[in-house]
Amino acid sequence: MSNAIETRDLVYRAGRHFELRDVGLNVREGSIYGFLGPNGSGKTTTIRLLLGMLRPVRGTITVLGRRVPDEVARIMADTGYVPERPHLYPHLSVEAAVRFHAAFFPGFDAAYAGELRRTFALPLEQKVASLSKGEAGKLHMLLVLAQRPRLLVLDEPTDGLDPVVRRDVLSALLDFCSQGTATVFISSHLVHELERICDWVGVLDAGKLVVELPMHSFKNGIKRIRVAHGPSLVGDTPFVVLQREPSGLEQVWVVRGWQPPMVQWFEGVGAEVREVVDLDLEEGFVELLRSSRTPAS
């Protein structure tokens, strides 16, 4: 399967304090890819690089089989982008904003836009400037979904929205995904939200891609293991050690890529596995970030 988004050795610097380092993304076509990371990790910057809004210092970006930034106008014809904060023209009415957007996208589905507008209860005559944050978010989502894009890039689309609006937006997104084979690239720091909808996940921390793997591996593969008589040094392991801490007479290990037969590895080094606990996505995410910042010894 080919990639809808692919970056190689992507480097970008903004000032002296922020840098994206060698980011290599592989977003498969048709996937719903959750781009996770704490605030300030570089998610929005990465998205702006993907869409040709910023120029990288080094590296290559391919989106929908086309090179960025050379073919960005053609890429945008098949891409719907919802930015972190909606930037629609404030003096336009909802109706005029839809008309304006539709003029740029020949495949704009006006009937679907009307349907979404009714679902989202957006009044036609209301000015964009007077929409609430939730309504503006819904309007932007309406615009990009009605484009019928091949790729949806959503930058924290539900950040700051109340639970009802968040559910409306995510329902519309899932409904859209179920209708076709669009690829969705969705960034968020709300881990539990992505857990329900994504099939791939990439984690960015301090400008570095920490991990990129299928959601099921991420969810099922990260475990907290309580070990008795644990080794003082960790050699080659069949799993990735994210964290290892003493806890009384025992050790607590957080590992990625765990499979039940791997318990034999512990037996081989004279240790005894007392308990294996599944971490939920949020706990796994936190442990992953901790390990990327202070690697296990």
Place this chain on the structure above:
Amino acid sequence: MYRQILHTLWSALRLPVVLLAVLAFAVPLLTVTYGGSLADAPAGRVAEWLFAAQQIGVLIPGLALLVGLLLGIGTWMHDHAGKHVYALSLPVSRERYVLLRFAAGGTLLLVPVAALAAGSLIAVASVSLPSGIHAYPVPLVVRFFFASLLCYAVFFAISISTRRAALAVLGAICGVLFADLLLAAIGVEATVTPTVFMWLTNWPGPLSILIGRWALFDV
């Protein structure tokens, strides 16, 4: 696309554009406030009227400057506010988008131009001119159009430029002024600022269109 950008721009700027159009319509009419038949008026009164009319004509390049300023800045106002994010997410190249914006702003510029043309024609029709005095509505309107277009293009370019480019322009101006001060300090009479100003405002300088007599009526 062009139509939608034009519509967006019109809905954002219609109030000031209409206000400028009213002013453009009113200025030529002000020049004929003495009105009526001047055909048999004594030479002194005609000269006085002509002088007053030409004084009022000075408002026209000022109006062109205002039209250019309003449209040049207003064309990018909302895109600037949104850091151009929405515009950059549209499937058009940056160059084409800039051209579309420029064309839409240029179209709105025709509103005050048309108002000036209407005001000029009414003004001309409302006076009977003495022999030797002529009305120049068409040259005045054409000149106003080009002067507004020039100002619009300058402010459009400033408005769209990056902060770095704006600083470079500002730096160049400060550099010229500094060179002037330096030359004055060492007692050299040749000064840069007046030379640059003369070069810009005297034909064929780019700003020469704004300078000189702006008269609807002249000999």
